[in-house]
Amino acid sequence: MAETQVPERTTNRGPGRLLIAVYILFAIAATSRAGLQIATKFDQAPVAYLLSAVAALIYIVAAVGLARAGHAGRRVALACCSVELVGVVAVGILSLADRALFPDETVWSGFGSGYGYIPLVLPILGLYWLWRTRPDASRP
């Protein structure tokens, strides 16, 4: 079980698998948070909680897309990472500009500061990895 030298540029292998692991962790975190918020106190901050649910859904679909890694999977993952990046930046700006809009924390509030800014870094890493493993990439 030592080192296996297969520097294969496949979306769901190697660093891609670590990316999938982190996406799964965020999918669990966001899903349970959104589920709980919507079930127990939806009327307190519907916008924030619906956003949590959307974020959760995106993390799940992105994880599945990255894991399947076929042509369709990569396309799904690309869409998810893009929406995620736009979402985390937009919500980050909005949550700073208008606190009343998001009275309760969401995964994306303050650019994901409640989660160590990983929600901001994750889509960038995802997009970079999708680009690195694009099918027509010239192999070194």
Place this chain on the structure above:
Amino acid sequence: MTSAAAAGSPVDGILATAAIVLSLVVAAWALVAALRHRAPDRLQFVGLAVLEVALLALAVLALVALGEGVRPGEPGAFFGYLVTLVCLPPLAWVLARMEPTRWGSAIVCAVCLVTPVVVVRLQQTWEVIGG
């Protein structure tokens, strides 16, 4: 750190502290392995297994306390974190088995860094009114 156990929280005590420390040790070991281009070794899997046993014991302690009528401050969040917590080491195990490269070690490291955070959140959701 363990003095809070006297306050009545079943998830704050030697066992929780041990789980946090063990998780961080496994994370550090996995990080070293990842940096040395090593696939997850037996020690990482043993570490994950022991961690899972500790977390399951923690869950049993919490359930026993519930059986005695003690209630967490935020029951919904508490159970969410508890269920998530016991799923983390198996998740790391499965993904690390699928990825017998340095990135498998990186996955073990990442999950073992998240686990202590979830343990602490678990303690916080218990203590809101109980503490």
